[in-house]
Each structure stands twice: as structure tokens, then as C-alpha cells.
Amino acid sequence: MSAEEKASVAQDSVAAPVVVRVRRPALAESRWVRRLLIAAALVFLALFLLLPLVAVFVQAFQKGFAAYWEALVEPDAVAAIRLTLLVAAIAVPLNLVFGVAASWCIAKFDFRGKHLLTTLIDLPFSVSPVISGLVFVLLFGLHGVLGPFLKSQGIQIVFALPGLVLATVFVTFPFVARELIPLMHEQGCDEEEAALVLGASGWQTFWHVTLPNIKWGLLYGVLLSNARAMGEFGAVSVVSGHIRGETNTMPLHVEILYNEYNFVAAFAVASLLALLALVTLAAKTALEWRFGAELAALKRH
């Protein structure tokens, strides 16, 4: 714009009558649209998340705290809680290792069949959990492919802890890997290469460079994986055999109690699972809140 044009524009703006208009950024919706959207979201949340959660606790405490406590310390319930914790304690670390290994090789290397592997990692999400469980029964069950051999060796997998762990590992496998692959992909290999040239060994590179860069993503993945591992029903139900006090995990125990019309006990155990979900959410939020700046810094770089 030439100096003359500028001057004429300046004059125009002085001469023009002052019009006060409410301006809003191009992307902002009007107030009513905003309120409507927020209200819709809140109603949905209340109906589908909050209400069931409240219902669980209301049912659990229907006959007072004593009955609630009774249901939790009853031997079968304790066994179920223990088994659930044990399965998670085995399955989650396994998935941590597998997940990191899988995302490492997918994000940092190029090889034939990479896309296939990426798709396969998502398989547990796309397959019905019941099928996932059934696969293990067909493989390791008494009439399964490996059944006779395992029986002759005195190894029991299905209807025992190993089967529960296998089914849980399978179902929760994608959580860690899916969290890490995009993260590692975005970060690329530059820092690893820099570490190698500076003389770091492969292990040092992983420990000092790769792991610190993915630790928050990894923690997310582990949290989600853990929540699912403790809450998994379908696949575990198939391989469990529902032996009370032995192969019953918490979700299965809830089902048994419910089918026996023992609503207070069923909801008492269910409330523990609900609590787990809340703790997981709280931990995730706390991480984001506490280390938000650091997380952002990692992503920004």
C-alpha cells in the first residue's frame, strides 16, 4: 500500500461513523450454540457414566456398610481379588516389555511386513474377547491342538492361572504399543543416532535416550493396560472355568454373585472395579497436571 493510499484509508476511518459491533474470532460459535453443545455433552456424561457409577455404589451399600464389608472379606471374594491382582501383576509387565519392543521395531526400523505387523497389533481390539479366549481353549484345552501333549507333561494352561494370564496379555497387548508407536514415530531416530555416534552402546542408548523420551507415553499405556487387565471379562471368562476360589477373577465373581441374586455382594465387588477405574483416571489426570509442561516440551521439540 502506498503512502497516499494509507493516508486516504486513515482519513476514511476517521470520517466514518463509529459502529460498535461485537466481534468474535472466526472459529468461535455463538453463545447459544456453545451452551447447547456443552449441555448435551454433560447430559450424556451424566446418563451414561455418572448414573451407572452412582448406581453401583448405591446398590453396594444397600444393606449398610457391614454387609458391604462382609461381601469383600468373604474367602471366595478375597481369592478373586488376589487372582485378579496376580494376573495383572504378570500380564502388565509382560505387555510393557512386548509393547516397547514392538513399537521400537515398528517406529525405528523399516522392514518387509511392517504394515502387517502394525495391523496385527490392533487385532485384539478388533476381535471379540470371547473369540480371543476361545483361541486359547482350542490351542491348549484338553481337546485342543496341544492339549494331549501338555496333559502328558502335566502342564495345565486352560482353566488355570497360565490361561488367564495368556488371555489377559492377548487382550491388553495393544494398549502400550498403540500409545508408543505414534510417539516414537514422531520422535524419529535422530537422538538415537546422536547417542551412537557419541559412543553409546545399544543398551545405553535405549536406557538414557529412548526410554526417557517415551516414559510418559509408556506410563499412560501401562495404566490403561492395567485397568483393562483387571476388568477384562469375555476372554477370561472362556478360559477360566469359573472354579470358585480358584480361577475366578473379580469380574467373573461379580457375574456369579449376580446370577445368584446376591446383589449386595455383586455390587460390592463391582464397586472395587469401579474404584480401580476412578484411581486410574485420577492417576492419569494427576500425571498430566503435574508433568504437563514436561510432556508438552517433549512433544514440541
Added chain:
Amino acid sequence: MTIRATGITKRFGSYTALDSVDLTVEPGELLALLGPSGSGKTTLLRILAGLEFPDTGHLELDGIDALEASPRERKVGFVFQHYALFRHMTVFDNVAFGLKIRPRAERLPADAIRRRVEDLLELVQLAPFAKRYPTQLSGGQRQRVALARALAIEPKVLLLDEPFGALDAKVRKELRRWLRSLHQEMHITSVFVTHDQEEALELADRVVVMSQGRIEQIGTPDAVYDRPASRFVFDFLGQVNRLPCAVSGGVARLAGGALTVPAVGDPAQGDAVAFVRPHDLGLVPDGAGLAQVTAVTTVGPMARVELALAGETLEAEMPRGQWAGLGLAPGARCGLAIEQVRVFPR
């Protein structure tokens, strides 16, 4: 350190990134690998560092077969194009990394490492930034951290991949000068990759011009600029005017024979192309001259003059004062004064 690469070939699938490249880097020199993208210069640098391995060829560092050696054993300092600083570490920890991860037997004591890192940060003028994270630094500062980190392991050779590529023009110029003086102080054998001819010509002791996986020419900046070995080198090292001509007996006849100029270069006879740089194209005010001024633009202190000569468009470049002194304007005719042209076969 002397680097001797012979017959280096590298293919990525069906694409040949390097095609039997021979290169010797003398101890203490600052060498530029110059070429357009896809010329193989970065691949060559990565092979020197041990980040990439050639399909065929030999690489010797100080007479020792380097292809058998890991990056750690090669003792190279590598500065990455986008710095590749460890984002979760402070500036101090970034620079200290190479020292801290050495095997216990070779590792310096902790306070010696600290002193060394502090000295290096002093050297790259970043001492006050030791506790910052890479994201809290500007591009130029990150670049210097990357350099300090590479120098920390006392490398025998320093490799830099597009060291100034991601910086703005002013910072680039400063850093360039600073790197030049640093090299003069430390005399460490250095190889840097660039696609910017000005950078290569200003900074390097010798320039290696590359194209499509091959080395086109190796020489001092003056040599490659003044005596380009091929039309690619002539083209790549600066602006150029190309004119069809006929050559005989060391003389090029331009513009259909109306203009004769001494020809050097390829001993071509007959039809050829004459190359002449805009600043070698002199103008003489002449109302009946061969050329006609069609447009003028001034860029800073220089005037760029567009000319028409026998159906061809030419560009001449000269200081603004000189242009004003000629008293020419668009539309005016003028004569051309060309000392010599470099000819290549058509």
C-alpha cells in the same frame, strides 16, 4: 586424521545414492560436500560416521579400515541437521553425555567431566545456559550445543550435516564466521554438507561438488568457481547465462557470429554452448549495440539488468553505481563486453 574413501557405492532399493565415489580428506582441512538434494552428499557423510554402510567400497580412517569399526571406535563428532539434542536433558547433560557413557575404565572422573563441559560451553559461548533444556534455546544456540556435544568426545574428525540449514540468514552468517575461526583454532579435520554454494565457497578449504551420486569436481573454492569442470558445476555454483555459439580455433561466435569472444574450457569445435556469469557480462552504451536492455531490478547494492540478444535473454549484474554511470534505461540498446566464455559441447 586422513579419510580415504574409495569406490563407495550405496543403493537404496533401485535408487543409487552413491556411485563409486573416491574421496580423500587431508588432515586438518575443512572440506565441503556441495550438491543439490539427492546428490548423495548426506549419505556419504553418514557413511563416514558409521551411521550408514556402503554396499561396496573401502573407507580408511588414518590407514585403518573403518567399515569394521563401530561409530564409537571411529571417534567422529557428528552435528545433525536438526541438531538431535537430547530433549529431556539440560544443555550441560547433553554435552556431558559422550563423556559419561564411556566404559568405566576410560571414563574421566566426575569433576574432570564437569570442567571439560564447562570449558566447552565457554567455547561455544553458552556457559549461562547450562541448565536450560533444548526447547528453551534459539536455533543458533541449539546448533552450538550440538557442536559442543560433538567436540566433547575429542573427535578426530568433525562431520556436520547442513550445519546452518535451519537457521535464518543473519544467524547463519554469524555462525559461519564463528565456525571458520573455531576451525582455524582447533585444526580438526572437518567435513560439512551443504546445498548452499555461497556457504561452501566461503567456508571450505576445498569443495567437493556432487551430483546424482557422483563427484563432479574437487578443488579449492576459487578453482571450482573459476574453472568449473562440467556444465553442472558451472550451473550449480552461481547464476549463469547460456548462449548457443559456434567454436573454432579457440574463439566462440555468439549471436549468429555478430560477437566473437575467446573461448576456454572443453576443446569443442563447432556447435557449443557458451557459459558466462552475469557479473562477467560488461555493458557498453552504444545506440547501435547488439543487445537491448529489457528490465532492471536492484537488489541491495547490485543492479540486475535483463538483456535481449538475438532472441536470447541474458542477465548482467553490476554495482548500482556502475549501472547509474552507464546512463542506460530499459529499451536502450547497448554493446556487450565479455572477456571470455567457457564453452561446453551442445
